[in-house]
Structures are given as structure tokens and as C-alpha cells.
Amino acid sequence: MIGHDVDRVDGRIKVTGAAPYAADTKIPGVTYGYLVTSTVGRGQITGMDTAAALASPGVLAVYTPFNPLKLFAYVQEQNDERLPPLQDKEIRFFGQAIGFVVAETWEQARDAAGLITTTYQQQPPITEFPGRTLQKFDEVEEVVGAQTLGDITFTASYTTPFQHHCAMEPHATVATWNNDHLTVYTVSQGALLVQRRLSETLGVDPVKIHVLSPHVGGGFGGKWGNWAQVPLACAASRALGRPVKAVLTREQVFAMAGHRPMTRQTISMTCTADGKLTSIVNDGVTSRGLGGNWSESVANWTLTTYASPNIRVTKTIMPLNLGAATVMRAPGEANGSFALESAMDELAEQLGIDPVEMRLRNYATLVPNTGKPWSSKHLDECYRRGAEEFGWSRRAKQVRATVDGDWLVGTGMATATYGASRGQASIKVRLYPNGTASVSGTAADLGTGQYTVFAILAADELGIPVARVRPELGDSTSPAAANAGGSNSTCTNGPAVQVAARSVQTELITLAVTNPRSPFHGKDPASIVYRDGSVSSGGLTMSFGTLLTTCDVGGVEAIGTSPRLVDPEHGYRSFGAHFCEVRVHRLTGEPRVTRWLSVCDAGTIVNTKAARSQIQGAVVMGIGQALLEATEVDASARFTNANLASYLVPVHADVPRIDVRFLDHPDPLVSGLGAKGIGELGIVGVAGAIANAVHHATGVRVRDLPITLDKLLG
Amino acid sequence: MRAFDFATASTVSDALKLARPGSAFLAGGTTLVDLMKLDVMTPDRVIDVNALPLKGIKLRDGALHIGAMERMGDVAAHPVVTSVHPMISRALLLSASGQLRNMASIGGNLMQRTRCDYFRDVTSACNKRLPGSGCPALTGINRGHAILGTSDSCVATHASDVAVAFVALEAQVVLRSSDGDRTVPLEDFYRLPGSTPERENVLGPGELITEVVVPTLSWARHSTYLKIRDRQSYEFALTSVAAAISLKRGVVQDVRLAAGGVGTKPWRLRAVEEALKGGVAMERTFSDAVESAVDGARPLAHNAFKPSLLKRSIVRALLDAAGVR
Structure with a gap:
């Protein structure tokens, strides 16, 4: 069952609209909260006139820093805001939550919010990121004598803009209290993250907080943290004794719910004449939004990718008056790989070495920065198989050498790698008299296919069809499983599902020999065999449904726990290689991706259909990163293009057929399942591969994302 | 969004009578409703003109006549349009999305507002939205802005595609008011921003576009x-x-x-x-x-x-x- 194409078990309810998302939650008597946001980027609030809002029809309450809902300081770092909303009068960024209006209808709350006037003592916000320019960067400069280890030197800087997750579902939270028990329906990449945060900031025992997040309409890191609407909806609901629903507008999502930081990497490399790296230095600079703490370790990808006796990376943080920068799909790696994969291509060209060969010559058979062996690594096979299938050997040696009509055609490739690990997870499996099974854990399915992974793995262990397994996710009362982040869900939760599904078989056998109604009553448990959904002994076979019915019990269940992987001896990563073709119009310069092949080495693939989708989706997001996506900030510190018409994500017309291959070499050390992560792997290297293909097509090297036509007009 | 009156007109003269300063005609709503949600447009009366008899695509007296209430998608697909003026069809099909083209009218398309991100954000100054407040686009983020016909007051780009095709083809718009019809070349219908960027065209108060007239051109297929x-x-x-x-x-x-x-x-x-x-x-x-x-x-x-x-x-x-x- 593992390793085949399986339809998503939640596919039908999603496409028919039956899947309940947080904002769909209907509770009788619900009230609506609307966030008031700052219209300056830095300063102090000196006054807020809320009289008109309070007198507005349907308004139940107006909370501001002058009349706050008490929220305790955040303790657990969740890569989101440093401080809970409304607890101070300092403005750290444009669009910061400074008020919360609750009314009987959403329109009443919004209209009343518009009647609030706020005065500020303003200060000029810090928005400049030194060294970034909208102009094309200078061509490569040779550094002579700066480094002494090799006889070839290369230095260049690469920059990336602010980007936003743009999940289809905006952030939404619905809170309701029953005495001192809170039930909250919210967007989240992990119900336990919500429970922990709310426990801290509301001062409520976590066992009294029930979080439900069964379906999430895309996260990409933007729903890891709990943004302002979460504590405000819950605290307002407690204060008012009414359910409260709060949904951010798209503009508010852009301003306050996290973004990928702006980065600059300056890479210096030395190598021998035959292309063996002798040193790599990557000086990384990342922005940090003053609304939060998080910043990106953008240069760190350089530490683990290529073999070199000397590697040094640095990190400089530029604080800016913006909302929190946060994790966004492959944080660090997506930007980090753009720089190093571009630099490797540039160095290969300088040396006259084929880009694939260049990477093979610097293949890291051990983890470069620790010297430890890998748990498993088949990246060389990714390169070779990708090159073979893509037809890499037919690639023109020269740049700007292939023309098709008015289009300049180029090809490029890049390496993908992303860290792998296994955390601790507990999962409950329960068998029912009707022959079905449920599998539950606090895990989240952001559209990733985690529901289906649970169903496949449980069905595989239990020997029953996938359709007879009901996965239950996104409920904080379930056993503690992995949150959806760090490409960690399947590699962490998967083994726990297997453990639980095996444990429940033991429970079933125990029932079979101890229950007086069981035909197996009194037999030696060792004589009972569970196989394909049935127990048998001495010629008698009975399905677990019939057995449970016969014994007249509601079911048997078991909680299985898979421990955290602790292995100081090995390095763990997923690997891959991207190959692409890009066309650039000779007159008007627009770059278009026209072919794509990704070959991935991510261990065991549980569901090839969803896994392929996962990689394809990541490549699409990478095409956006490479060619389209940039959130602009002007001197007012406002994200000026904070809407889905002005912030460009790829549309279907921008996306070619994306071919994905999995090598399917189970990792022998990560777990018995052998699965490493794939959620983020697919975006790593995409922008580099495209930049390299654009250079091959045009001869123009663009080191500043996104690669838009104005940078290619020459 | 602010509270507003809503009225439905079934004849053009009804629509004109319902119009008053501060009112807005609602056709497909793909610009107006968006901008009302953002508080950028705040009409106190909205007059639904979708039922007006301003439909029809005909070839008459050497010109292509397109009723103002024809939807973009219908015009793009109309065989007379694709044979007489394929450029119009192409311009429409490269606009917006299929869903928007199914709603947006030709008259409304000509009235669409700029996509300037300062115009669309009510926390920003904008001379077009709030005359005299200033133009942050001059020194702000202006990659998408205009380079021709700009002034120190406004650099907002005109957003319509089909209007560009119409201007190339020397189309005229028929405007109706209580004083009767007048015909204006589309090129002259639009004003340059100068010091009054809030005045985007020559429409008088309560005046309505009823038709677009595009002269035929024997070589228009090229x-x-x-x-x-x-x-x-x-x-x-x-x-x-x-x-x-x-x-x-x-x-x-x-x-x-x-x-x-x-x-x-x-x-x-x-x-x-x-x-x-x-x-x-x-x-x-x-x-x-x-x-x-x-x-x-x-x-x-x-x-x-x-x-x-x-x-x-x-x-x-x-x-x-x-x-x-």
C-alpha cells in the first residue's frame, strides 16, 4: 500500500465545500471582531477616540491599549509577534493591531472600526535595507589575492525581497467559552501551538483549552505562529460571554501575519583549476521585523551542501519597522540556495566546467561542516538520472546560443536539500465493530496530504482498505503528534501511526482471549495471529469487526509513541536536483519557464500522488520566488502591494508541466518507515535553477530576485 | 464600506433621474464594489443599471456598435467583433480573468479606476482620491506607473486594455444626459491629470455611457x-x-x-x-x-x-x- 498513488481521503469534502475551515464555524449567538490597525510605521499612540464607535449600532465593545483585554506575555517562541496585542502603546510597524471592535455583525464591527480616530507621536520608520537596489547588479568582480587557498577566486552578492505566504485561506479564529473552558476553532499548523500560546497569554490551564483546526487552507509557515486575532478573539469572548469570530482581511494578513525577510548574501569562493572548492565564505544579511524576533539564517545552507575544507558563514540582522518576519517554506534554504546555486553556476562557467560536473566534483560524501556520515544520500543519482532524462548532454556550451523564433532558450539546474529529522509523536488507533479504524493525533493537514498518510500507514499495518480508516487531525485532545512544520510531519507521525496500529492488534488479541463472549476466549495469546484485519487461531478466523460485535464492546484502542530520533553520529537531509528550461523574448525580455524536471531522494514515499503534488506545488512557489513575488515597502513602512492583484503569485499560464521522480531509497536510520521530509525540499534550488537557465538563455546574470523583464532588457 | 441607498433603474431616463451628485452607476461591479469595500469610493447612492436596454453588438453604417451593458466576455466572443475588429477581442481576452469578464460591462470597463496602490489605500495620500493631499507614488513604489501624460499631481496608469484598442481604432462613445445624446471620441473622453487628477473624463454629473461606436477599417485584420x-x-x-x-x-x-x-x-x-x-x-x-x-x-x-x-x-x-x- 505504501509507495503508490492514493487519492486524498479528504479530497471530496474539500472540492465540494463540505470541509469545515475555521471561518466556516457556525455558533449560535456568535459576535464578530474586527481589528483596528495602525496607520503609521513607528511611534507612540497618544490617544484613541472610540466614542463614535461605541455608539455605533450593534457594537458590544471596543478594546484598545487604553482599554485593553488583559493578555500575559508570550513565553514560547512561535516565530510570530514578540508581544501580545493592545498591551502597550508603542507602534512597531504599519498595520499593527491597535484595537479590536466586537459587534453583532461583521459589517457593524468594520464600520465602527472606521469611526475610531487615533493620534500618534510619530517617528520616521526604519525601512531601508542597505545595499539593495532595483537595478541590475554589477557583473562578477574578480577578487585577486584576497584569499590564498586556491588559484581561482569568485565573489558576488545575491539579494532577495520580502515575500508573503499568500495561503488561500486568510487567518481566522472563532472562540467560545463554557464557564472556564475555552473552545477555539482556528487556523493552525499545530493545535498544540495554539493551546500552549493561549494557556500562557490567557492564564488558563491548557487542559481547559480545546483547539480544533481540522482543515487548513494553506500555511507555508504563516500559520505556525498565533497572530493577533487568536488571543483577541479568545480574550474578548471571555470578557463578553459571547462567542467571537475574527477573520483578517487580506491586507491585514500581509501587514501582521508574517513575511519572508529580505536577504543579501555575499559569497566568496576559491577553488583549484579543476573546480575543487578550497574555501566558501557566505556573509548573510537578513531583515528582522521589529514586530517579532525571528530572522533568517540565510547563509547556513552553504554549510552543508558542498565539500570544501574551509567554509565560513556569517549572519547580520537588519531590524526594520515591519511586522514579524517569519518562517516561510524552506526558511533560509529557499533564499540560501538561490545564492549558492547561482554562484556555483557562475564559477562553473568561469572554469569552463559543466554545472552538473561541477557539483559532482564537489560532492559532499560526508557532512561538510561536521565530517559525519550521512544517514543516506543519493544526490549523485539525482544529478545523473535528472541529466539523463532531461537531455542535459545536448545543452549548448555557450550562453545565448539557442534561439527558437523570437525566444532565447536556456537550461539550468540546481541542487535541492533540506534537513530531515524525527521528533516524538503519539498516535491513537481505535478499531470499531463496523470494521473501520480511526487514527488520531494533533497533527495538521495544510493541504499537504497528512490525512491520507495517516490512512495509508494505518491501513497498511492493519491490512484493511484505506477507505476503512478514518484519520482525525487538528484536535488538541488527541495524542500529541508533530505540528506541520520543518518538513517533519510524515517522518515523525508516520512511525507513530505504525506503532499504534501494531499496538492495537495486541489489544485486540488480549480482548479475544479474555472476553467471555469471544470464540478465542481462554486461548494462549501467542497462538492468535492478526492478519489483514482478522484474528485467527487453530483454523478459526474472525474479522476484528465481527469479533468486537460478538464481544459487544465499542472498540479497542491503543496509543503508540515513536520517540525523538537522537543520533549524534549522522547527518540527516533530503536531497534532489532540479532541471529546467526557460525562454526569454529577445525584444521584450519576459522570462517564461517552459520545462521542468525534479528528481528527489527523500527516502520512503508514502503516497506518490500527494508527494508528487507536494513537489510540484513547491516548484510553482519557487517559480513565483524566482520570477514574480516581491512585497514592496515604501518610506511609510507600508507593504504597498498588499493584495493578490498587486503581489503576483504564479497563475496556471506561468507553470509548465512539472515532472517529478522519486528515487525511493528508504533511509535506514531515520525510522523503520524510512521516510524523510518533502514539504520544503521542492522549493529549495528552484530560483537558482531558473536564474541559471535565464543566464544560459540570455547571457545576463541576475542576482536580485525576482528576475523580472526589466532586468533582462539590457 | 459606508451605508448607501440602492436603486434599480429599468430605463435610461429613470437612471438619469435617479442620478445625483455623489451617486454611482453600478454595472458589473468589478471596480465599484471592490473600491467601495476599500472605502476608496463612497457613493451615497448606487444605481443598478444592469436592466437597462443598452445591449447589442451590430454592424451599422460602417461602424461597429457595442451597447454599454454588453459584458466583456460576450463582446470578446462575438463573431462580428472577431471578424470586424479582432484587435478588440484580443484586448478583452488579455484582460482580467474569465470570471471578471463575465461580469464587467464595456461601459464599466471604460470607467475603471487606476490600479495605483496608493489610490487604493485610504491611509495614503492621493490627489485622485483626496484632491490636494499629495502623491506618494512620485517618490514611492512606482514600477507600474505611467511615464506619459503625467503631472506633478498624478502618475497613475490608465488600467483598461480595450480602451487602448478603441483609441487606436478611433472609437467614439455615446453619452446620454437629460440634455440628450452627445458623441465624443474616446481619446478626448479621457482627461490628462494635470492639477485635477480626480477628474478623469468629460462625463457630466449623471451622464451615462450608452454605446461605443468603432468605425470599420478595411485592413483591421492585420x-x-x-x-x-x-x-x-x-x-x-x-x-x-x-x-x-x-x-x-x-x-x-x-x-x-x-x-x-x-x-x-x-x-x-x-x-x-x-x-x-x-x-x-x-x-x-x-x-x-x-x-x-x-x-x-x-x-x-x-x-x-x-x-x-x-x-x-x-x-x-x-x-x-x-x-x-
Whole structure:
């Protein structure tokens, strides 16, 4: 069952609209909260006139820093805001939550919010990121004598803009209290993250907080943290004794719910004449939004990718008056790989070495920065198989050498790698008299296919069809499983599902020999065999449904726990290689991706259909990163293009057929399942591969994302 | 969004009677409703004109007549339009999305507001939205802004694609008020921003577009509408060019050119047209002729590439329209 194409078990309810998302939650008597946001980027609030809002029809309450809902300081770092909303009068960024209006209808709350006037003592916000320019960067400069280890030197800087997750579902939270028990329906990449945060900031025992997040309409890191609407909806609901629903507008999502930081990497490399790296230095600079703490370790990808006796990376943080920068799909790696994969291509060209060969010559058979062996690594096979299938050997040696009509055609490739690990997870499996099974854990399915992974793995262990397994996710009362982040869900939760599904078989056998109604009553448990959904002994076979019915019990269940992987001896990563073709119009310069092949080495693939989708989706997001996506900030510190018409994500017309291959070499050390992560792997290297293909097509090297036509007009 | 009156008109004269200062006509709603949600447009009365008898696409007296309430999608697909003026169909199909084209009317398309992100944000100053408040786009983020017809008050780009095709084809709009009908060339319908960017066109208070009239052109089949943008669909133009060309033995007899994405209104390129006439239709001729396209252009910090892109776009559109390489 593992390793085949399986339809998503939640596919039908999603496409028919039956899947309940947080904002769909209907509770009788619900009230609506609307966030008031700052219209300056830095300063102090000196006054807020809320009289008109309070007198507005349907308004139940107006909370501001002058009349706050008490929220305790955040303790657990969740890569989101440093401080809970409304607890101070300092403005750290444009669009910061400074008020919360609750009314009987959403329109009443919004209209009343518009009647609030706020005065500020303003200060000029810090928005400049030194060294970034909208102009094309200078061509490569040779550094002579700066480094002494090799006889070839290369230095260049690469920059990336602010980007936003743009999940289809905006952030939404619905809170309701029953005495001192809170039930909250919210967007989240992990119900336990919500429970922990709310426990801290509301001062409520976590066992009294029930979080439900069964379906999430895309996260990409933007729903890891709990943004302002979460504590405000819950605290307002407690204060008012009414359910409260709060949904951010798209503009508010852009301003306050996290973004990928702006980065600059300056890479210096030395190598021998035959292309063996002798040193790599990557000086990384990342922005940090003053609304939060998080910043990106953008240069760190350089530490683990290529073999070199000397590697040094640095990190400089530029604080800016913006909302929190946060994790966004492959944080660090997506930007980090753009720089190093571009630099490797540039160095290969300088040396006259084929880009694939260049990477093979610097293949890291051990983890470069620790010297430890890998748990498993088949990246060389990714390169070779990708090159073979893509037809890499037919690639023109020269740049700007292939023309098709008015289009300049180029090809490029890049390496993908992303860290792998296994955390601790507990999962409950329960068998029912009707022959079905449920599998539950606090895990989240952001559209990733985690529901289906649970169903496949449980069905595989239990020997029953996938359709007879009901996965239950996104409920904080379930056993503690992995949150959806760090490409960690399947590699962490998967083994726990297997453990639980095996444990429940033991429970079933125990029932079979101890229950007086069981035909197996009194037999030696060792004589009972569970196989394909049935127990048998001495010629008698009975399905677990019939057995449970016969014994007249509601079911048997078991909680299985898979421990955290602790292995100081090995390095763990997923690997891959991207190959692409890009066309650039000779007159008007627009770059278009026209072919794509990704070959991935991510261990065991549980569901090839969803896994392929996962990689394809990541490549699409990478095409956006490479060619389209940039959130602009002007001197007012406002994200000026904070809407889905002005912030460009790829549309279907921008996306070619994306071919994905999995090598399917189970990792022998990560777990018995052998699965490493794939959620983020697919975006790593995409922008580099495209930049390299654009250079091959045009001869123009663009080191500043996104690669838009104005940078290619020459 | 603010509270407003809502009225439905079933005849044009009803609609005109319901109109008053501060009212807005509602057709497809794809601009008006959006901007009302953002508080950018705050009409105190909204008059639904969807039931008005302003439909019909006909060829009459040497001109293509398009009722103002025809939907963009219907006009784009209409066989008379695709045969008489394929450029119009192409410009429409490169606009917006299928869902928007099913709703948006031709009259409403001509009235659509700019996509300037300062105009659309009520926390920002904007001379078009709030006269006299200033123009942050001049020094702010202005990659998408205009380079032609701009002023110190406003650099907002006119957003319509089909208006560019209409201006190239010398279309006229029929405007009705209580004083009766008048006909205005679309090129003159739009005003330059000058010091009054809030006044975008010559429509009087309560005046309604009822029809677009496009003269036929015997050589209109040799035409194209080229739209250059970062994303391949669902994006406004960085530059666009409506081009139609008449050739005789490879020599340019006549030509029509207009540009979008670069002007504060659809931008007819008469000087380039004149420079092309009598020339041999080839890339070199086109490249030589386009210099005057950017006469008077005032590029900003982030759109300095637009003069070059505009000239290149014109050359590409002419190559396509002429069918030469």
C-alpha cells in the first residue's frame, strides 16, 4: 500500500465545500471582531477616540491599549509577534493591531472600526535595507589575492525581497467559552501551538483549552505562529460571554501575519583549476521585523551542501519597522540556495566546467561542516538520472546560443536539500465493530496530504482498505503528534501511526482471549495471529469487526509513541536536483519557464500522488520566488502591494508541466518507515535553477530576485 | 464600506433621474464594489443599471456598435467583433480573468479606476482620491506607473486594455444626459491629470455611457494587441500596444498605434504612425520609427525601463501585425 498513488481521503469534502475551515464555524449567538490597525510605521499612540464607535449600532465593545483585554506575555517562541496585542502603546510597524471592535455583525464591527480616530507621536520608520537596489547588479568582480587557498577566486552578492505566504485561506479564529473552558476553532499548523500560546497569554490551564483546526487552507509557515486575532478573539469572548469570530482581511494578513525577510548574501569562493572548492565564505544579511524576533539564517545552507575544507558563514540582522518576519517554506534554504546555486553556476562557467560536473566534483560524501556520515544520500543519482532524462548532454556550451523564433532558450539546474529529522509523536488507533479504524493525533493537514498518510500507514499495518480508516487531525485532545512544520510531519507521525496500529492488534488479541463472549476466549495469546484485519487461531478466523460485535464492546484502542530520533553520529537531509528550461523574448525580455524536471531522494514515499503534488506545488512557489513575488515597502513602512492583484503569485499560464521522480531509497536510520521530509525540499534550488537557465538563455546574470523583464532588457 | 441607498433603474431616463451628485452607476461591479469595500469610493447612492436596454453588438453604417451593458466576455466572443475588429477581442481576452469578464460591462470597463496602490489605500495620500493631499507614488513604489501624460499631481496608469484598442481604432462613445445624446471620441473622453487628477473624463454629473461606436477599417485584420506583463495572465500591463497596419507590396500605407500601461490615459502614437508611413515593413524600419513614442516621457525611479520596453513592444507588435520577420 505504501509507495503508490492514493487519492486524498479528504479530497471530496474539500472540492465540494463540505470541509469545515475555521471561518466556516457556525455558533449560535456568535459576535464578530474586527481589528483596528495602525496607520503609521513607528511611534507612540497618544490617544484613541472610540466614542463614535461605541455608539455605533450593534457594537458590544471596543478594546484598545487604553482599554485593553488583559493578555500575559508570550513565553514560547512561535516565530510570530514578540508581544501580545493592545498591551502597550508603542507602534512597531504599519498595520499593527491597535484595537479590536466586537459587534453583532461583521459589517457593524468594520464600520465602527472606521469611526475610531487615533493620534500618534510619530517617528520616521526604519525601512531601508542597505545595499539593495532595483537595478541590475554589477557583473562578477574578480577578487585577486584576497584569499590564498586556491588559484581561482569568485565573489558576488545575491539579494532577495520580502515575500508573503499568500495561503488561500486568510487567518481566522472563532472562540467560545463554557464557564472556564475555552473552545477555539482556528487556523493552525499545530493545535498544540495554539493551546500552549493561549494557556500562557490567557492564564488558563491548557487542559481547559480545546483547539480544533481540522482543515487548513494553506500555511507555508504563516500559520505556525498565533497572530493577533487568536488571543483577541479568545480574550474578548471571555470578557463578553459571547462567542467571537475574527477573520483578517487580506491586507491585514500581509501587514501582521508574517513575511519572508529580505536577504543579501555575499559569497566568496576559491577553488583549484579543476573546480575543487578550497574555501566558501557566505556573509548573510537578513531583515528582522521589529514586530517579532525571528530572522533568517540565510547563509547556513552553504554549510552543508558542498565539500570544501574551509567554509565560513556569517549572519547580520537588519531590524526594520515591519511586522514579524517569519518562517516561510524552506526558511533560509529557499533564499540560501538561490545564492549558492547561482554562484556555483557562475564559477562553473568561469572554469569552463559543466554545472552538473561541477557539483559532482564537489560532492559532499560526508557532512561538510561536521565530517559525519550521512544517514543516506543519493544526490549523485539525482544529478545523473535528472541529466539523463532531461537531455542535459545536448545543452549548448555557450550562453545565448539557442534561439527558437523570437525566444532565447536556456537550461539550468540546481541542487535541492533540506534537513530531515524525527521528533516524538503519539498516535491513537481505535478499531470499531463496523470494521473501520480511526487514527488520531494533533497533527495538521495544510493541504499537504497528512490525512491520507495517516490512512495509508494505518491501513497498511492493519491490512484493511484505506477507505476503512478514518484519520482525525487538528484536535488538541488527541495524542500529541508533530505540528506541520520543518518538513517533519510524515517522518515523525508516520512511525507513530505504525506503532499504534501494531499496538492495537495486541489489544485486540488480549480482548479475544479474555472476553467471555469471544470464540478465542481462554486461548494462549501467542497462538492468535492478526492478519489483514482478522484474528485467527487453530483454523478459526474472525474479522476484528465481527469479533468486537460478538464481544459487544465499542472498540479497542491503543496509543503508540515513536520517540525523538537522537543520533549524534549522522547527518540527516533530503536531497534532489532540479532541471529546467526557460525562454526569454529577445525584444521584450519576459522570462517564461517552459520545462521542468525534479528528481528527489527523500527516502520512503508514502503516497506518490500527494508527494508528487507536494513537489510540484513547491516548484510553482519557487517559480513565483524566482520570477514574480516581491512585497514592496515604501518610506511609510507600508507593504504597498498588499493584495493578490498587486503581489503576483504564479497563475496556471506561468507553470509548465512539472515532472517529478522519486528515487525511493528508504533511509535506514531515520525510522523503520524510512521516510524523510518533502514539504520544503521542492522549493529549495528552484530560483537558482531558473536564474541559471535565464543566464544560459540570455547571457545576463541576475542576482536580485525576482528576475523580472526589466532586468533582462539590457 | 459606508451605508448607501440602492436603486434599480429599468430605463435610461429613470437612471438619469435617479442620478445625483455623489451617486454611482453600478454595472458589473468589478471596480465599484471592490473600491467601495476599500472605502476608496463612497457613493451615497448606487444605481443598478444592469436592466437597462443598452445591449447589442451590430454592424451599422460602417461602424461597429457595442451597447454599454454588453459584458466583456460576450463582446470578446462575438463573431462580428472577431471578424470586424479582432484587435478588440484580443484586448478583452488579455484582460482580467474569465470570471471578471463575465461580469464587467464595456461601459464599466471604460470607467475603471487606476490600479495605483496608493489610490487604493485610504491611509495614503492621493490627489485622485483626496484632491490636494499629495502623491506618494512620485517618490514611492512606482514600477507600474505611467511615464506619459503625467503631472506633478498624478502618475497613475490608465488600467483598461480595450480602451487602448478603441483609441487606436478611433472609437467614439455615446453619452446620454437629460440634455440628450452627445458623441465624443474616446481619446478626448479621457482627461490628462494635470492639477485635477480626480477628474478623469468629460462625463457630466449623471451622464451615462450608452454605446461605443468603432468605425470599420478595411485592413483591421492585420492587427494585434500585445500585452507585456510579468505574469502571463491576470495582471495589468507593464506596456501594451494596439497595432493595425496596411501594407502594399511590403510598404506601409497606413497604420494605427496606441499604447497602454504607460500613459495616464490610453496613448495614441500619431508621430510613430507618421514615421512609419511609406517605409518598408521590416524590423529596422520599425525600430527607427519608434523613437518618438517616448517623446515627453517622464520616467520615475522604478519604471525607468518603460521607455525602452515601450519601444520594444511597439516593434514586436508591428512585426506581429505585419506578419513579417
